[in-house]
Amino acid sequence: xxxxxxxxxxxxxxxxxxxxxxxxxxxxxxxxxxxxxxxxxxxxxxxxxxxxxxxxxxxxxxxxxxxxxxxxxxxxxxxxxxxxxxxxxxxxxxxxxxxxxxxxxxxxxxxxxxxxxxxxxxxxxxxxxxxxxxxxxxxxxxxxxxxxxxxxxxxxxxxxxxxxxxxxxxxxxxxxxxxxxxxxxxxxxxxxxxxxxxxxxxxxxxxxxxxxxxxxxxxxxxxxxxxxxxxxxxxxxxxxxxxxxxxx
Amino acid sequence: xxxxxxxxxxxxxxxxxxxxxxxxxxxxxxxxxxxxxxxxxxxxxxxxxxxxxxxxxxxxxxxxxxxxxxxxxxxxxxxxxxxxxxxxxxxxxxxxxxxxxxxxxxxxxxxxxxxxxxxxxxxxxxxxxxxxxxxxxxxxxxxxxxxxxxxxxxxxxxxxxxxxxxxxxxxxxxxxxxxxxxxxxxxxxxxxxxxxxxxxxxxxxxxxxxxxxxxxxxxxxxxxxxxxxxxxxxxxxxxxxxxxxxxxxxxxxxxxxxxxxxxxxxxxxxxxxxxxxxxxxxxxxxxxxxxxxxxxxxxxxx
Numbered sequence: 001x002x003x004x005x006x007x008x009x010x011x012x013x014x015x016x017x018x019x020x021x022x023x024x025x026x027x028x029x030x031x032x033x034x035x036x037x038x039x040x041x042x043x044x045x046x047x048x049x050x051x052x053x054x055x056x057x058x059x060x061x062x063x064x065x066x067x068x069x070x071x072x073x074x075x076x077x078x079x080x081x082x083x084x085x086x087x088x089x090x091x092x093x094x095x096x097x098x099x100x101x102x103x104x105x106x107x108x109x110x111x112x113x114x115x116x117x118x119x120x121x122x123x124x125x126x127x128x129x130x131x132x133x134x135x136x137x138x139x140x141x142x143x144x145x146x147x148x149x150x151x152x153x154x155x156x157x158x159x160x161x162x163x164x165x166x167x168x169x170x171x172x173x174x175x176x177x178x179x180x181x182x183x184x185x186x187x188x189x190x191x192x193x194x195x196x197x198x199x200x201x202x203x204x205x206x207x208x209x210x211x212x213x214x215x216x217x218x219x220x221x222x223x224x225x226x227x228x229x230x231x232x233x234x235x236x237x238x239x240x241x242x243x244x245x246x247x248x
Numbered sequence: 249x250x251x252x253x254x255x256x257x258x259x260x261x262x263x264x265x266x267x268x269x270x271x272x273x274x275x276x277x278x279x280x281x282x283x284x285x286x287x288x289x290x291x292x293x294x295x296x297x298x299x300x301x302x303x304x305x306x307x308x309x310x311x312x313x314x315x316x317x318x319x320x321x322x323x324x325x326x327x328x329x330x331x332x333x334x335x336x337x338x339x340x341x342x343x344x345x346x347x348x349x350x351x352x353x354x355x356x357x358x359x360x361x362x363x364x365x366x367x368x369x370x371x372x373x374x375x376x377x378x379x380x381x382x383x384x385x386x387x388x389x390x391x392x393x394x395x396x397x398x399x400x401x402x403x404x405x406x407x408x409x410x411x412x413x414x415x416x417x418x419x420x421x422x423x424x425x426x427x428x429x430x431x432x433x434x435x436x437x438x439x440x441x442x443x444x445x446x447x448x449x450x451x452x453x454x455x456x457x458x459x460x461x462x463x464x465x466x467x468x469x470x471x472x473x474x475x476x477x478x479x480x481x482x483x484x485x486x487x488x489x490x491x492x493x494x495x496x497x498x499x500x501x502x503x504x505x506x507x508x509x510x511x512x513x514x515x516x517x518x519x520x521x522x523x524x525x526x527x528x529x530x531x532x533x534x535x536x537x538x539x540x541x542x543x544x545x546x547x548x549x550x
Contacts, residue, residue: 074404119525163399166390167497168390170387174387174390201533217535217537218533239538
């Protein structure tokens with residue numbers, strides 16, 4: 001089963017690599033290939049379409065000025081499930097694509113415990129055992145996996161409505177759907193912030209697919225080590241011994 | 249009701265002391281009384297409803313009963329439900345009930361509706377849909393204990409009985425009342441209709457041998473502005489699924505009026521939070537790599 005998924009995923013990666021290109025300049029590392037970037041932006045597109053049409057259903061009085069973009073409340077409501085379905089489909093492919101690097105490890109638990117000092121900016125670099133994805137990224141990924149399952153189940157119930165499923169399933173789904181949306185909305189602010197102005201140099205990973213080596217060793221030291229074969233911690237200590245960088 | 253309002257006494261000429269009836273507020277809550285015991289199933293009310301509201305008739309389903317269609321539709325708000333009930337002695341009782349919006353005092357549809365102004369409840373008790381504000385989410389369908397709001401896929405909006413708010417606003421009775429030939433349908437204030445209904449139920453109990461006769465005005469939703477007189481008020485389910493204790497899902501109240509605005513604001517705090525982080529803690533910049541043994545220090549990229 002998993003091998004079939006991997007084979008499908010590899011085929012897709014290769015096909016998309018032929019369609020696009022991964023431009024890696026001197027001093028850069030390839031982070032996301034074309035297929036991954038394509039999936040990410042399709043997920044993002046459908047996420048925002050579903051989010052913006054969803055606003056008009058969540059609080060029509062507040063977004064009365066906004067829903068006309070989608071042709072008014074009824075049309076926004078009619079399109080919302082289809083946008084949601086697009087989001088779920090593309091995120092499912094994204095999940096197959098990322099399930100391996102997103103596997104939770106002990107280092108991620110440590111990373112999450114260390115969250116306070118990361119957020120307060122006390123630590124300039126991520127811990128040396130931070131791999132391709134850090135604990136925060138993985139937590140968000142698995143939150144979206146769970147959220148998408150909730151979205152899909154409750155979404156189908158709300159889509160077909162009380163006519164098909166009866167009153168109570170709809171009344172309960174309505175709450176779960178909204179809670180899932182609010183959590184994801186909160187998460188997207190953090191995601192966009194960290195990938196753009198919060199950690200400069202990150203955004204190009206999803207545009208060209210490449211990141212600078214400095215970025216890689218700062219935020220994902222274990223991945224840096226894996227790709228370049230150089231141990232940043234060891235290199236740091238040796239450089240310190242040689243007096244090339246100041247002692248901390 | 250407009251005529252009731254206009255005939256309220258404000259002052260009387262040549263009168264000393266307080267005017268009789270001055271500042272009196274009459275109960276203006278309207279009510280439709282349906283006496284199922286004298287309904288003959290003529291369907292005049294169905295026709296009157298379709299006529300007055302100018303609704304196109306659509307093909308229907310024949311299910312071997314006298315019923316026009318299995319359930320009400322977006323363009324068919326008033327349906328006589330024909331139910332056969334077998335008594336213990338083997339005889340058949342033919343129960344006919346006019347099914348339409350009950351105009352609940354605590355309307356589940358209104359509670360469930362998220363759209364501003366799509367459902368209104370007038371002080372006279374009429375619950376009315378304003379289709380221009382409806383977004384077609386169909387939450388009202390799940391909030392209704394009587395399965396009344398119906399979705400029109402063509403307009404993507406929900407429709408139901410208005411209790412002829414357009415006629416009542418002009419001082420007229422609803423169209424169905426006007427059409428009823430047997431006096432089974434009555435229209436007036438809630439108090440008057442409740443009084444007549446109770447009297448009729450008492451008459452049924454004492455003179456006609458319907459020992460369980462009573463009035464259907466469920467208090468679990470604060471009463472309704474359409475009340476029934478039933479031969480057997482203890483088993484309203486027999487009349488085509490009239491719920492004994494209709495309930496509105498609690499989740500609508502809790503979620504809509506409490507958590508929804510609170511959590512929505514919470515999500516906005518997320519936006520404020522990251523901006524605050526940016527200006528206080530600041531971004532985390534990529535650090536220059538440690539100089540490696542076999543290479544000169546790299547220039548800072550980005």
